Amino acid sequence: MTVAAELIGVSQQFGDFTAVDAIDLDIPEGRFTTLLGPSGCGKTTTLRMIAGYLTPTSGTIRIGGADATRTPPEKRDLGMVFQSYALFPHMTVADNVGYGLKLRRVPSGERRTRVMETLELVGLAHLADTRPKKLSGGQQQRVALARAMAIRPRLMLLDEPLSNLDARLRLQMRAEIRRIQSETGLTVILVTHDQDEALEMSDEMVLMQGGRIMQHGAPQDVFPAPANRFVADFLGYENFLTARDGTTLTVRPEHLGVVAGADGAAPAGILALPGTVTDVAYRGVDMLVTVAAVDPSGATVTLLSDVRAAEAGRVEAGQPVSVTAPESRLVALAD
Template sequence: MAGVKLQGLSKHYGDFQAAEDVTLDIVDGEFLVLLGPSGCGKTTTLRMIAGFIEPTTGTVTIGGADVTRLPPWKRSTGLVFQNYALFPHMTVAQNVAFGLEMHKVPKAEIGSKVATALDLVQLGHLADRYPRQMSGGQQQRVALARALAFQPDVLLLDEPLSNLDAKLRHEVRHQIRSLQQRLGITTVMVTHDQEEALTMADRMVVMKDGRIQQLGTQRELYDDPTSEFVASFVGRSSFIKGRFSGGRFVSHGGLAVETERRLTGEAVVALRPERIHLGADAASDAGNTYRGRVESISYLGSSIDVEVKLNEIDSVIAQVVNKGRDSGASVGDEVSVTFPRDVPVFAASPA
């Protein structure tokens, strides 16, 4: 087991910066998730850790050893792919044994180590099956057992759940997470699914255009996003755009908003839907209160999204708990909208 350090890692293809100055200190035993839209550099970063992409600049350190110039087969990384990538011509047991054979584990020990690894994912009874005889979820668990069997320093997961249907995704997700915690293996996972990231990670990294946007725990990223991009990519937000003048934020639609954090110039206020309260019950001294008109209502089951237009420009989406038939407003109603002062505020992105 070992920690992973990325120092100023960049990968350029001509003018294109696939990853730019990625610096991360992944602690021993930590589950780190790289989150971002496609093309954000998360997969490039993972592949640089695995050794499939040689960085243009920067270093990769695993367990204190610089592995930047080492090929993948000389690094101790267990890799799990989105499409499972099991060897189709080998049985489950042979798949899992492959890594052990490559690491020169004595023949006599391979059998028991394969059995142990398969037991970890509760697939010991399918050892003699071929991958094509198994479901996607089972195949991915075999891939996990194969990646873990030779006890690598680091476990790397490349969108491991994306090919699974919703129910299986939940199952395998919990299995990966509990296994990772039980074994205490340093793990880096790439995903574009924020729910996966939120439920699995110790810490997560949001990336965009090859750069790290923000690093932190789920709570830090959700409650204190430092950019409009993070606020919209992790969870949902309504944005009110405006500018600070004289220490006060005034929206383009003319709303004066009190914020704890004060900036200068063009700025954006991000509002989480569940932190916006509707109706008369909202205590006005708790924050900012406005009048608005209900534009649309989306029924989501346990909650209801209410879009409220505050003026010609500004509108917000509030999430209201579904309390039964009489809960919430209907389209066209006048309502009061309240949100707190400690909302995230950041300078408007130049775009």
């Protein structure tokens, strides 16, 4: 695997506050890497250090194999798209996209060719002579992407670029950005707090909390096997219980069944916990059932079961039930 960028023991201090705490991270070339986590976890600070807008308090950043720790942003060969697309309102779409090329003194003929090639890639060639104010939010975002891509950067950095779009358009643009990355082979680093966005778009997913990397890997490896309670909770596992030996276990709501009666009897390989329904929320296709249950350690826990409405029996608040889950769906957590 060729490494496009490498962070070695990188930290960032703001006074007494440690925003990023001695992280090591390799960004593979030609892949889509997502920095994921809640606000304040250090993901945006990490991106800004890679971009050169912040200098690490300690550690080394290498880009393309060369030490770039103190290289200014304009010399790092990067493209960047922010939450605010920052398009020039007085310029046409084509002029916006070609702006970085003009700064790099690319000859006008080559500049026009590269601008139109990039606009074709994002599906906006027919709007080359249009001003940004006449574009929709999704179109403006594509122009911002095209502008960053036109310079053919070594790395493309995306700082929550979908956050200003409505839900339907966000879904469309996820697929569009992933398509562009796949077709061009760009190395992309995306910052997001949206787990669905990260799962859908990433080749590599880096979960951060408290300035540290909690787990790193392909979504298909991370999602079914969260390393600790933070990762499990952030990825929507929601249900936590304690085994007889004190191990913390987690299971997703869609893997919990609810059966009328609370005798606890279950076939081999099935965990069954006695409990009482405390709430039922009908949501059309599915039902979210909240149960106060007794876990294997004897503690009372609140569990959520997300069951298909067509397959669910009639359950009501106050009803005794058994909450069931295949033991294969239980994930043991490190902490």
